[in-house]
Amino acid sequence: MGDHRYQEYVEKDDAVIDGIDVSGAWNRMWVPREVTEYDFTFLDRVTDLSGGESMGWCYECAECIGVCPVDNVGSYGPRKLYRKLQIGLDLFDHPDLWLCTTCRNCLRVCPKEVDMMQIMPAVREQAILNGNVPGELQEMLQNVAEYGNPMGESARKRMRWLKKFDEPVRDLSKEPGEVDVLWYVSDYFSYHPRGIDAAKAMVRVFNRLGVDFGVLGRNERCDGDSQRLCGETGLFEELAEHNHALFEQNPHERLVVSDPHAYNAFKNEYPKLTGTEYNVQHYTQFLAEKTEQLAGMFTGEFPRKVTFHDPCYLGRHNGEYEAPRTLIEAVPGIDFVEMFRCKEQGYCCGGGGGGMWLDGLTADHTFERLSENRVREAVDVGAEVLAVCCPYEVSRFEDAVKSTDNDGKLEVLDIIEILDSCLGDD
Amino acid sequence: MSGVLVVCEHLSGEFADITFELLALANSLGAGDVSAVTFGSMAGKASELGSAACVIDAGCEDEYNPESYAAAVSTAVDAHSPDLILIGSTSMGMDIAAPVAAAHGLPLVAYCTTVEATNGGFACSSSLYGGKLGVSSQVSSPAVAMVLPGSCDGDAGRVAGSPAVNELAIPESAGKVRFNRLIEPEAGDVDITQSGVLVAIGRGIGSKDDIELVAELAELLDADLACSRPIVDAGWMEKSRQVGKSGFKVKPRVYIALGISGAPEHIEGMKNSATIIAINSDEDAPIFDVAHYGLTEDLFDVCEELVEELE
Amino acid sequence: MKIAVLLKMVPDLVEELEVDSTGKALDTEELKFKLNEFDDHALEEALLLGGEEDEVVALALEGEGNEKLLFTALAKGASRAVQLTGVQPGGSGEQATAFAAALAESSFDLILTGVQSVDDREGQLGPLLAARMGLPCVSVVTGVSVTDGGATVNKEYSGGVMAEFEVTLPAVLGIQSAQQPPRYAPVSKVRQMQQTATIESLTVGGAGGGAESEVTAMAPPEVGASAKMLDDAAALLEVLRGEGVA
Numbered sequence: 011m012g013d014h015r016y017q018e019y020v021e022k023d024d025a026v027i028d029g030i031d032v033s034g035a036w037n038r039m040w041v042p043r044e045v046t047e048y049d050f051t052f053l054d055r056v057t058d059l060s061g062g063e064s065m066g067w068c069y070e071c072a073e074c075i076g077v078c079p080v081d082n083v084g085s086y087g088p089r090k091l092y093r094k095l096q097i098g099l100d101l102f103d104h105p106d107l108w109l110c111t112t113c114r115n116c117l118r119v120c121p122k123e124v125d126m127m128q129i130m131p132a133v134r135e136q137a138i139l140n141g142n143v144p145g146e147l148q149e150m151l152q153n154v155a156e157y158g159n160p161m162g163e164s165a166r167k168r169m170r171w172l173k174k175f176d177e178p179v180r181d182l183s184k185e186p187g188e189v190d191v192l193w194y195v196s197d198y199f200s201y202h203p204r205g206i207d208a209a210k211a212m213v214r215v216f217n218r219l220g221v222d223f224g225v226l227g228r229n230e231r232c233d234g235d236s237q238r239l240c241g242e243t244g245l246f247e248e249l250a251e252h253n254h255a256l257f258e259q260n261p262h263e264r265l266v267v268s269d270p271h272a273y274n275a276f277k278n279e280y281p282k283l284t285g286t287e288y289n290v291q292h293y294t295q296f297l298a299e300k301t302e303q304l305a306g307m308f309t310g311e312f313p314r315k316v317t318f319h320d321p322c323y324l325g326r327h328n329g330e331y332e333a334p335r336t337l338i339e340a341v342p343g344i345d346f347v348e349m350f351r352c353k354e355q356g357y358c359c360g361g362g363g364g365g366m367w368l369d370g371l372t373a374d375h376t377f378e379r380l381s382e383n384r385v386r387e388a389v390d391v392g393a394e395v396l397a398v399c400c401p402y403e404v405s406r407f408e409d410a411v412k413s414t415d416n417d418g419k420l421e422v423l424d425i426i427e428i429l430d431s432c433l434g435d436d
Numbered sequence: 437m438s439g440v441l442v443v444c445e446h447l448s449g450e451f452a453d454i455t456f457e458l459l460a461l462a463n464s465l466g467a468g469d470v471s472a473v474t475f476g477s478m479a480g481k482a483s484e485l486g487s488a489a490c491v492i493d494a495g496c497e498d499e500y501n502p503e504s505y506a507a508a509v510s511t512a513v514d515a516h517s518p519d520l521i522l523i524g525s526t527s528m529g530m531d532i533a534a535p536v537a538a539a540h541g542l543p544l545v546a547y548c549t550t551v552e553a554t555n556g557g558f559a560c561s562s563s564l565y566g567g568k569l570g571v572s573s574q575v576s577s578p579a580v581a582m583v584l585p586g587s588c589d590g591d592a593g594r595v596a597g598s599p600a601v602n603e604l605a606i607p608e609s610a611g612k613v614r615f616n617r618l619i620e621p622e623a624g625d626v627d628i629t630q631s632g633v634l635v636a637i638g639r640g641i642g643s644k645d646d647i648e649l650v651a652e653l654a655e656l657l658d659a660d661l662a663c664s665r666p667i668v669d670a671g672w673m674e675k676s677r678q679v680g681k682s683g684f685k686v687k688p689r690v691y692i693a694l695g696i697s698g699a700p701e702h703i704e705g706m707k708n709s710a711t712i713i714a715i716n717s718d719e720d721a722p723i724f725d726v727a728h729y730g731l732t733e734d735l736f737d738v739c740e741e742l743v744e745e746l747e
Numbered sequence: 748m749k750i751a752v753l754l755k756m757v758p759d760l761v762e763e764l765e766v767d768s769t770g771k772a773l774d775t776e777e778l779k780f781k782l783n784e785f786d787d788h789a790l791e792e793a794l795l796l797g798g799e800e801d802e803v804v805a806l807a808l809e810g811e812g813n814e815k816l817l818f819t820a821l822a823k824g825a826s827r828a829v830q831l832t833g834v835q836p837g838g839s840g841e842q843a844t845a846f847a848a849a850l851a852e853s854s855f856d857l858i859l860t861g862v863q864s865v866d867d868r869e870g871q872l873g874p875l876l877a878a879r880m881g882l883p884c885v886s887v888v889t890g891v892s893v894t895d896g897g898a899t900v901n902k903e904y905s906g907g908v909m910a911e912f913e914v915t916l917p918a919v920l921g922i923q924s925a926q927q928p929p930r931y932a933p934v935s936k937v938r939q940m941q942q943t944a945t946i947e948s949l950t951v952g953g954a955g956g957g958a959e960s961e962v963t964a965m966a967p968p969e970v971g972a973s974a975k976m977l978d979d980a981a982a983l984l985e986v987l988r989g990e991g992v993a
Contacts, residue, residue: 134555136931148931155934156781157761161704164761203722245934249881369665370675370683409699414665489976500910502885502902527904530862530886532919534870536840538878543960544840544870547752560960563968565865566760566891569773570968573868582870586991612918619901630903657992667817672984711990713983714974729986730974741980746993 053095055102061132067122068092071150074116074124079358080109083383084376088116088124108144108371112239112363114326118354127239130363134241150367151242154249158231159197160367168228171199171206177213183227184258191216191223191296192262194276196269197232198401204408205401207325211430212268212293218307219300220293223266226256233267235275235323240364247283250275254284265290270323270400271362277328292324294399294425298333301340309342309434316428317393318346319384319407320356321400334399337425341432342436349387357384361402381410389416399425439468439520442488443509446478446526449498451485454524454592458583459487460593462522467553472599473512475505479601486597492516493603497615502531504609511606518578520558522551526581537580545575546582566708584686586689625703626660628677633659634688636679636706639666640695640716640735647672649739650694656746662686664702680705694735698723748802748893751855752793753872754820756780756812757864766965773965780812782819785861791925792891793859794824802826804855808834808845815937817946822936832914833950839867840959843875848951850880855917857898862887862921869959873921883914886921 025032030286041367057066058235070089078087086109091099094106101107110130117125144153144247153162180189193216198205217225234249257265265288267273276290297304318338324330331353338346351357365372373379385407388396407422440462440620445452455472462470472488474481476498482491492515494508506746509532513521521530521536525547531718537544549570557576563584564571575581628634635654641647647661661677668678673693679686680702691709698714706712707726714727715735724730731738758764758773759781765980766773790805795938804827805820807813817828834845860873869875877884889909890901897916901909903923914920977983987993 135933137935138931141930143931145928148928151931162761164759164763164779166762166779242933244938245609246932248934248938405699447908485961497759502912503883527838527902529875530871531884534874535878535884537870538875543876545960546870559963562868564815564868565758565764567805568760568764568967569766569965571868571962572964573960573962579960590991592880610883612915613885614913616899616913619909619911657987659992690987690992713986715983724974724976727974729977729984731977732982733979738980738983742987745980745984 016298038270048096049098050096052100052107053092056095056129056133059136061128063123064122065092065095065129068124069122071121077115077119077355079111079113079115079360079380079383080376081382082357083378084109086110088120088126092124099178101133102140103142105371105375107133108147108364108368108373110363111322111358111360111365113322113358115355115358118326131239131241131243134239135243136241138241142417144368144371146370147240147367151237151240151245154234154237155245158249158252160232161197162203163201165231165238166228168230169225171201171209172351175210176212178215179211179213180224181227182224183229185224186260187224187331188261189222189224190263191221191266192257192260192264193223193225194233194265194267194269194272195230196267196272196401198405199268200230200382202401202405203403208401208404208424210428211424214430215297215426215433216373219303224260224262226260226352227436231309233269233272235271235277235279236362236364236366238275238279239362240259248280250280250283254280254286256389257288263289264296266293266296267291268293268401269329270321271402274323274327292330292333292399294324294333294337295330297429298336301336303336304429305340308342308432310432312341312428313343313345314394315345315347315392316350316395316397317349317388317391318397318425319349319359319388319403321352321398321403322356322358322362324399325356326354334397334425337429338397341428344428347391347393349391351387357387359384359400359403359406361400361406363374366402366406377412379410381406384412385410385414385416385420389414393420395428396420396422397428399423438517438519439489440465440470441492441512441516441521441569442470442472443521443523443532444472444474444478444485445524445526446475446502449478451481451580452524452526454526454529454583454585455485456487456590456593457585457588458522458524458593459485460590461535461551461583461588462520463593464588465520465551467519467558471516471518473509473604475500482599482601484594484598485599486595487593488599489602490602491625493601495606496609499615500528501609501612501613501617502528502616503613504606506532506535506739507609508604508606510536510603512604513540515604520551523580523582525584529582533580533582540578542578542580543575544580544582545556545573548581549587551581551583569712582744619742623718626676628660628662628665628679629684629686631660631662631686631688632686633657633690633692634662634679634709635659635685635694635704636662636664636696637694638664638696638702639665640697640734641667644670644672646736648737651745653739653746656743657692659690659692664699692726693723694739696723698726748797748856749854750793750797750801750803751850751858752790752803752805752820752825753815753858753860753876754786754790754805754807754813755783755842755861755864755872756807756810756816757783757933759864760865764967771962771965782865782929783861785863785922786903787861787929788925789859789861789922790820790823790825791927791929792922793857794930795883795926796857796893797824797826804829806846806849808836808842810836814946815941816957818940818944819932819937821940821944822932825931827947828944829844829947829949831949831951833952838869838959839875840869840873843879845870845951846872846876847879849949850876852949857891857893857916858882858919860919861923862923868962871921873919875918880919882917882919884919884921885912885914887923888920889922889924891920891922909970
């Protein structure tokens, strides 16, 4: 099924009856007018799903299109999807299903509350159950199911990043017991080389601050939030059960996470399954509370022009815009500059909602990567450093820096790396 | 008779390299005379098999057939009672080794990289677990060994001569497997996951025009071209050539990485290659962590020099 | 049509492989097992071949992780799953004997296995099984279509060349790759199977695998930790020649 149905609803170019041209072509200004009676089969299939209902509420005002990050580099957005569904798009078997990064900017402006964060997982779940899952995404899902991380790395090697690293880290899988802070390290901080840089910085900062913290070690598994948004509900539930049990087994005052996706999962999604509220903070929130203490400890300066990219899942999804900025502005010597698209209007890096593992598919339907678009903006405001606080972003933006020929002009750093660099050796 | 029986392989009227590798191995064993089983009209090329003491012409059709070739080798084993039967660990060898071993109740050792004669049998070393472990084993004679291509020096077995050719009477085939046709790969339609040798280019290539030189090198090395993601993104090569996280996972015999820095996303797709050779001007490029051989020179210069030498 | 698919767990190479204190076997303590990747392709090919009327039966030897494996096969669309019990773990020869005993009881038209696995030192399961059952066998198959009383199969040679064969059924095929990448089994479907489906159990005799070889040692091949740096293009050419590509 496909777009050919469009033809059925378009006024004919040529309609002559009894010698009279009734097509209206003579009166046409630009393109054929479209008729307004539709076959709602495909739209109904979406709205019939639990979670898909709001797709039908769209009244095509197109507020969402202006703020959709994917439309910015292609043609997309809820209103366009709605229109395509009207004229016969089978969303369950179409690349459009996988382009949404669930960045939440559309919902922010939507007067009808068409909620892609509900619609996308619902439709994607059906697609996956029917076997329609893009190859690159399938591989990631298989890796998470098999190894508990999207890279397909050995679960046993989750703590390998601590090799040749002298700072003390309490691995609760080996030294159980109560801690103040249970630090959920996350996949990218555990396995990705640039994530590992940030993870080490986190340890140094925690230790300088005297934080009593522990990690789950080889038992920790992917938080599952992106997998949930990809429609792999079963996998999400399995991961949630696993991580929840670990949180229960390891007594702690608060849960501090490196990853906004994990933050979203533990704060908003796990409680729905487990009935437990978690005292969870993103690391920027945890550290922002200690700004004074940090300020007294800084020995170095960071005399560079820095801009900040709001992670969708910390900002728009959870309303936290200030904690990262508090930390950045506390850094001595820093010259902080905002990008135009910031805070509520922050642009998406393209990694959310499974986008992290859909680069190939997305590239086929967009003219540039979202991360490239964002990097250009950072360069435009004159930033030398693009500060981030989501583990997906460092690799995405570093790649985009290279592909936009900005190598050497813009450095991508996690906020924790900047803080660490100013704390000196001891 | 005793000695070693080598199962010759051929395709399109030529003996395959593995044939000469097996002959070289057979001769190095010092385990008695070496006889070579040929099929179809290949006995007519017995003079190429000079390193064998005798050639057993097993008849059969020219085109390989899993059923009749296996039956013929089995008959040859009956007739000659060799101490060791060497078969390639290849597409054809996989069909032949097991039925021959089963028919005569012989032990079978697969994926051998070395075989040595020992007291009363043979010591074999098999490359298992994706090459991560070498497993040594001892088998009593007679035995069947499947030898991995590239384990022995084929040139040593490539000796002209005039071995005696003995015709073998083989039983009529049951005809349960029938050859239809050969399917040649379509030109330009390369499946890089199946390539034996890959020359892969990355961002370091600089400009699209430079790809021509690399393509020339690839052709001289009988390799297929591959690339990392930025090259596909730039529209310089087809997606079907992309190695890495969002491309293909490859494990060729030799992977030559030109101007690829070695992002984890790329390494994920090629780390299992048997031999990795990396050329990159940056000596700290992470590709050197997974490479077996490295060279820190301008890749354009290196390519030019290689092409010149090889031509 | 009745299709059997033989599934096997193999050591996961993502984990470090350690040799145990005997020096002759893997240290099972640190081992993780996963489905042989070629078996996954064999299952996919069977599912692609099997129509409404056909029966696709997944079989596996009793062992760690095999139940999950069989439930996953059911989630992907297999009609039945059978676990063979009473088999002593052993090499591919013994496995072939066990599967042959199990398959002799019912009349399958096609028996698909992965073409090889990372641990089949004693030979590939498919041809070993075929030899025991007296069935025709083709290995390294990349495509199967079933015709009247037979199958047309593509067998891959090197360099992308393939040969097409007609095979009289019943037959054993060693699958290199299915015509489509193996499908994904959503976790919810696997979990549903674990709750609702049953895995049949079939006891087979622990008959021996025939003549065998004895492992005397096991060790990782010697490789440097990182790249051996070469001086110039000439040295590189030497390496290429050594690898037999120049």
